[in-house]
Amino acid sequence: MHATLLQLDGLSKSYPGVRANDDVSFAIGEGQIHALLGENGAGKSTLVKMIYGLVRPDAGQMTLRGAPFAPAQPSEARQSGVAMVFQHFSLFDALDVAENVALGMENPPPLRDLAARIRTVSEEYGLPLDPSRLVGELSAGERQRVEIVRCLLQDPKLLIMDEPTSVLTPQEVDILFRTLRKLSSEGTAILYISHKLEEIRALCDEATILRGGRKIATCDPREKSARELAELMVGQLLNPPERPARAMGDVLLEVEALSLKSNNPFGTSLKDISFQLRAGEVLGIAGVAGNGQDELLLMLSGELRAPSHQVRLRGQPVGHLGPNGRRGLGVVAAPEERLGHAAAPDMSLTENALLSASGRKRLEQGGFIDWGKTETFAREIITRFDVRTPGPHVLARALSGGNLQKFVIGREIELDPDVIIVNQPTWGVDASAAATIRQALLDLAGKGAGVLVISQDLDELLEVADSFAALNEGRLSKARPAKGLTVEEIGLMMGGAHDMHVAHEVTS
């Protein structure tokens, strides 16, 4: 058994109106890979922030190697040997790799020495990095390497990783796991936060499950099935979405040999994209973030204009049309960024409903808004998609990520579109809400609409998609039937392991 490294005793933390953590106790052993499992809002982030010194517990204590441990700020936690890789990267685009690493260290050496150390350590762990590159130019996978190398340079005793694999290809995940196992064999404990259950079963020695801020169980994840773990997490039985068999119809949407420059200096331009979407078909598009997903959505929604004949709806050129023109023809889109792109943060749900639905739902008459009708429409979305909110007058900003996601996807689905394009439809959404959204998309396809789902969650794509393609550096692979595809094949379509290589095997 592992000797105890970090012991948590009765940690509690409340925010106004929420009990984020309630009497949570568990222990992490030296060199152990310990999973922290839970739905969104289960209190994982708050718990980790307490260990890292970003949040102070209201009650309870921690002991690190037998000594009391109460970091008042992250620098104290780092000095005690706790390092953290954040879910939303804590990186600075306009600074180079070495500077980014230095910012996360307590006593960084001069930048030139640091650059040399970054090279050595990143090679040793199979995560090659060029210290002089600007972080803004790196792919999501490379950015994560920067975060990990930043932690490794400090010889941590405990490495906290918050959902590290959501941005990686399967091959990259594989290599990351080997790196983590190597670290563990060298005596570094890892606290691994995720809701990808198969990964946890493959990697972790022990798992602690949180629900509603309380600890539900600590168990050995290898002795439980993924389904058992999921039900512990959610607290109810889960049903996979139903997929009624259906016939594919005619080609609805067609893109032909389209290349398009990104509108973002750090973006990825689309290169020679071709695909067809049929009525009743769900086309899943996989790929690691930053490989052209945003640009693909913008191009299909009409925010980025294309040469008119290269994007066709039922054979008619629509590339030159803007979002309203395309919505009028039945093509709707729900982008990934909920606040500020899919929804206006400081406007109410009613107003947000109006913004995309005014044309198709005839919520305007002669330039005047029919507020009664709009509010009824917003209420319909809220009821049908189980959006938890006091009412349609609430500002979009006030909703939790998952609830807002249900609202913005629901809003587009309610428009009764012929073609719907969604990017990361269930990102940050809890399991039951994700099931609702996936079911709604499948139902829409069942009614004869074409559905295009861009996602980084392979399990999700395999669950809903009929055909499957992957984006890699702005290029789209040929679509293949989803049935029978293996994860390895998908990984290769996504660009394989890029330039990562396997960490040097442990010699002992």
Next chain:
Amino acid sequence: MILGSINPAVLLAALMVAATPILLAAIGELVVEKSGVLNLGVEGMMIMGACVGFIVAVNTGSPFIGFVGAALGGMALSLLFALLTQALMTNQVASGLALTLFGLGLTALLGQRYVGITPPRTPKLDLGLLSDIPFLGRALFTHDIVVYLTIALVGAVWWFLKYSRAGMILRAVGENHDAAHALGYHVKRVRVLAIMFGGACAGLGGAYLSLIRVPQWTEGMTVGAGWIALALVVFASWRPWRAMAGAYLFGGVVVLQLNLQAAGVRIPVEYLSMSPYLITILVLVIISSGKGRSLNAPGSLNKPFHASS
């Protein structure tokens, strides 16, 4: 020949003097913006420095103490801005505009009894033999110490931002304040310090106008210098040496057009008067329109930070 009456050495000397107040204000604002704060109150802080510096210098008889007073005056006004925007989370643009209006009004009141007085003279720096070099000596080495200190300050700010750890933290805070907070840096502390530095610099710039360049106190005497400094920072793509080049360009055209007016060139005075603004903006737009310009803008500029998220 009209242009023959303009002596290039004198022109060069005069442009360094004309550029110094704007450069001081700009280099301060550059640091403020690099930390992610947009303070549109530069004009107000400048006039505050001009007024306070003048009053202190007249009453103590020492221009040096006057400059110290000006820096403190500008800093005091900037602290008001810091209180509003960092503690009370008000909108930065509105607060900055209000700061300018407040500064103009307050100094009109404070300086009422000082109109028409001559301040104590600031001595030229004696550079001995250097000043005797033909042409260059006259142009470069006949100035007061503030001109040289300002150039040194530009160098210091450049070094600070590029090579020092504190400068790196300041850039990090301006680039992504959420990430900086997550790593445990004190976003607000860094920003308040930057705002105070910006206030002090703007104050010094103002005092340079009232104690050396003009030298006199009149109400509203900064006449837009603070706004030019703001524009310089943006068009210089937040780079210190480029801001200096811009300031010298502006100073050069100001001096040249004054000389042309004096020499009686037959171009309407209005065109000559607007030329420094037009030419500076035009040149800086051309310089900064190259590829990758937008990469240098601080990512969190003008976004309010609250540690709740």
